[in-house]
Amino acid sequence: MKLNPYSILKRTIPIIALRGVSVFPYMIIHFDVGRDKSVNALEKAMVDDSLILLCSQKDPKIDEPGIDDFYHIGTVSKIKQMLKLPGGSIRVLIEGLNRGRIVDFTETDKYFEAEIEELTYDPEKIGKDKETEAIMRLVLDDFQEYTNLSNRISQDVIVTVAEIEDPGRFADIIASYIYLKPEYDQKILEAFDFYERLEILHKMLQEEIEILRIKVDINQRVKKQITQVQKEYYLREEMKAIQKELGEEDEVSEEVESYKNKIKKVKMPKEVRDKAITEAERLYKLSPGSPETGVIRTYLDWIIELPWDKETKDKVDLKKAREILNKDHYGLTDVKERILEYIAIRKLSGNMKGPILCFVGPPGVGKTSIAKSIAKSLNRNFVRMSLGGIQDEAEIRGHRRTYVGAMPGRIISLIKKAGSKNPVFLFDEIDKLNRDFRGDPASALLEVLDPEQNNSFTDHFLEVPFDMSKVFFITTANTTMTIPDALLDRMEVIRISGYTEEEKLKIAEGYLLPKQIKENGLKMKNLYISETALKTIISNYTREAGVRNLERNIANICRKSAKRIVEENINRVRINNGNLHNYLGVEKYKHEVVKEKNQVGIATGLAWTVFGGEILFIEVNCMKGTGKLQLTGQLGDVMKESAMAGISYIRGNFSDFGIDEQFYKDTDIHIHVPEGAIPKDGPSAGITMATAVISALSGKPIRRDTAMTGEITLRGRVLPIGGIKEKVLAASEAGIKRIILPYENKKDMEEVPKNIKKRTQFIFVRSMDEVLKYSLLNKDDKNENK
Missing domain, CATH: 3.30.230.10 (Ribosomal Protein S5; domain 2)
Structure with a gap:
């Protein structure tokens, strides 16, 4: 037995027992969760750090498994997406990270939770000897032969797998593609030694290859007796006769025809329509139980539901737009003027590519909220995507359909949500993008934010171009220093500076105070805050460029006032400098910070x-x-x-x-x-x-x-x-x-x-x-x- 360079990380996380499914590290998959304990475990994981241990059930027929009914070695996984389905079940998209071994259960009533040992290692520190190299080549040859015989796996996967140097990851990824019984998958999962894992995989692949060869031989003997056309005709006629006797209709044929009709009704480019019809016709040729039928249905649903021909009509009214912008925001003259310039040019030209603006300024000055006002003034739908902390390029451009549980990226998802091809699309916190081994999200945004290229943006899942030239893109950032130069070059930077005390006072009186009075169940007659009290809050209780903390302090006063009105049965609360400290405590800042003497x-x-x-x-x-x-x-x-x-x-x-x-x-x-x-x-x-x-x-x-x-x-x-x-x-x-x-x-x-x-x-x-x-x-x- 060879020793592996594992590091053990102890953590306490929830557990889900899977029926008939095995999850390996590096594997992305989605599945439905319906059992109460599993749903509770998911909710607990989302509250903590989105980590969960996935273990396979020994007997998939057991509806309510106990702690002895599932294996105690599984995969520590990251929850990527959750979608609530009708009936109370949840569809979840996860990514396998590392192997995990249960040490001791800490919760078994509402959900399963245990203290586990997560086994991690640094792939760069693993040295491969000749034996490991040899067994990896054998397994790769087996996998290539298995792929050729099964016809279920794309040939592109072979190229991807062949480039993997890490023997552990190499074995896990191949194991995730082949179809084995759960107990065989578990055997691979429990093999911590890389060489042993590869040996087990080699043996299982050889067995599967032998079965597939026998299957091919049987199929070839049958083909000699009956031609493919005769076989299809005979099977279809037989199926129709059986369905007629049972009083059923040809569901697959009806489904394909339904998809074709829907595709023809949508005004999409010819290239996209041809691709969609080709995919719909593939359903005829696939077995109803094939996993690929679900992928094709999902693909066609996305193609049909995207707003290829839907767009909102802009309100080209300069006066109305100015009123909306002034009503929603105080100041921000440069930003408002730039928006009004765009509307004026749109009115004169009748058509114009969507601009790409970048609002740069300190927190709390209204960068995000003014984007909503722009959408309102133009009569456009509004969608927002937060880029803070995004590391995976697939979040932007989606996963290819070769991956299990592949989905479109968030850009296409939000365009579908907007329901039009010309929304106001906000990329929030663009200066906080990250990058790692999974790709560079900033590079993926280059195509989207380039007016010369975004008329043919291609999502990896859809594999067809979508025109985004009419989308009004807006980005926000606190600084331009961390935005890549190539990305910054594609945007028009508008800097939003901090507010003066006078501006903050106007904003508090005209916007923040009425908003917080309404949100806290009060009416304007119930609360009065004097101008001097507002000035004191601005100068002595906050020190910021924006007005976010100012709004929090006003909200604090509104809550305490609501409590007084209910407890003391009074109709009006008056706030001034004399009683302000009763609501906000002692002053946090001194207005004068200059030294007392030279x-x-x-x-x-x-x-x-x-x-x-x-x-x-x-x-x-x-x-x-x-x-x-x-x-x-x-x-x-x-x-x-x-x-x-x-x-x-x-x-x-x-x-x-x-x-x-x-x-x-x-x-x-x-x-x-x-x-x-x-x-x-x-x-x-x-x-x-x-x-x-x-x-x-x-x-x-x-x-x-x-x-x-x-x-x-x-x-x-x-x-x-x-x-x-x-x-x-x-x-x-x-x-x-x-x-x-x-x-x-x-x-x-x-x-x-x-x-x-x-x-x-x-x-x-x-x-x-x-x-x-x-x-x-x-x-x-x-x-x-x-």
């Missing part, structure tokens, strides 16, 4: 994140030493390089700042950015770090009411940076009165709201000398602002 070595910077702008304090301490530079606070490489560039600039101009020429030899400099658990990177803190170092070395304090952002060069030039609006909004909320910005960012001030421009002094600089002029004070001015 300090040496502490500068206020501005940073951009996917969640909006942030205030960044940079602290510098100088100590006697040997000239070491220490950087702390989880700084990225770009930020570290900015600090080094600032130090080099200071060394080159030390005399201008009143700094000792030998500071780099006998002074240790420690630069720290607080909130050390949060990673920070980017070049925009360059002038902030340089200012803090010069302040610490010279002893001059930095103005506490001044924040700054900009990249520094070795010669002291100040270069432009991005995210100006978000940074300015963050500074304003923090009580900053003066902001130093690169001169080349002056053009970006058009994005900054007018009310913030009025109450904030903006200083535009070209060099580090100007930065120091406006940020540093004399040594005796530590407690004054000038």
Whole structure:
């Protein structure tokens, strides 16, 4: 017995006992679940992590098996999809992962649950000796001969299997394709040793091949006596006579004719119609008990139900569209203007390919909800697909029909759900796509999001092109940094910045408060929240670019108010600054975060994140030493390089700042950015770090009411940076009165709201000398602002 490099992972998961079915690792299959214990086990698995152990029953005739009625070695599987069927049963699509061995049962009443040992291994660490290589070649030859004799398996499968190097996976995949008795499948499943598993498979394949050869010989002898045409005619006539005697009709013939009639009624491309009719005629030639008949029926149902010729008529009314967009969302001027431009062009041209927009902005600013408003304003159906965490390309393009339990991808599924070929299709969180060994979903989206190609999008399951050129695709993301360049190039990026306090107040009064009053069973007359209370919630209870937490706080007030109205039998609750803390507790944030006094070595910077702008304090301490530079606070490489560039600039101009020429030899400099658990990177803190170092070395304090952002060069030039609006909004909320910005960012001030421009002094600089002029004070001015 050879030892296998298994690792054992202990976990507690639910169990389903299967009747007449065996599931192997790497196998994708769907089956129906109807027993109460099995349904409960499925629901328990979905609540936890979608993992379940599938074990085969020893006797499939037992309706309610006990713990001794099924094998205790099975396959740990991942639940991919669940569909509730009429009658209470559930159709589930699963993917086999690893072998699992039951150690001890923890629940047997409502469902089966046990502590198991999951056997995993790293395929890359498995070394194949000559014996293993030899037995793999034998099994591959057996499988090829079995495929040739059975005519049930596509020849493409041979090519796929031949490329597999891992002996364990090789054996499991072949075992999933051949038709064996459950006890034989279990024997393979319980063979943990790869070589032993391959030997068992080789023996079983040889037995099956021998039976198939005998079957072929018998068939050939029969064919010599009667021609194929005579045989079909005789069998059909005999079947008709039997059915006539029984009072039955030719169900298969009727089913095929029904499919053909349905296909002809749908206005689909000729290529698709020919393919569908060919598949329908195959039902004549297949045995009613063949597994492939179910696949063909599913395929034809999908072809017929897709909206090949159905589309909604656009409402090309610019005034009405503007009203809907303004009613549903406050602000977002750029987004609304782009949608109105599209509607205007559609009205002039009469036809236009669906645009592909990408809304980029922090969470909670309304990216997803505005997509629904676009669909409403255009009179189009709306469907949404969340891309966060998707790793399998098959989720996008579907599985080929050679796989057991194959289904179309989610794009085709949602088009069918939309019921029209021109819906508004939202790809949510496109910046959070993942990739692994199963493929790259981002690459699969390239064809969909390319206006020159998406008129012939082909799903792997359908294998025929579907025109998506009229679909209005919208994607959302928090940042474009993680979107692949090829994908980003196909989209028109519209950036949605965070809201100002005034905008949040308007949104709260006009949208969030009425919505939450209605959702919590109240009426407008039952609750009054003063404007000052709303302002306090915005400034002291939330700190965000969007309004999601603001809505949560308003919902919290509505719930507590509803409770008071019921308990105290009152008609109206009034909320103001005086009693706001009774509903939301103590204030979470201080509006003013600037320092109480001017300090040496502490500068206020501005940073951009996917969640909006942030205030960044940079602290510098100088100590006697040997000239070491220490950087702390989880700084990225770009930020570290900015600090080094600032130090080099200071060394080159030390005399201008009143700094000792030998500071780099006998002074240790420690630069720290607080909130050390949060990673920070980017070049925009360059002038902030340089200012803090010069302040610490010279002893001059930095103005506490001044924040700054900009990249520094070795010669002291100040270069432009991005995210100006978000940074300015963050500074304003923090009580900053003066902001130093690169001169080349002056053009970006058009994005900054007018009310913030009025109450904030903006200083535009070209060099580090100007930065120091406006940020540093004399040594005796530590407690004054000038």
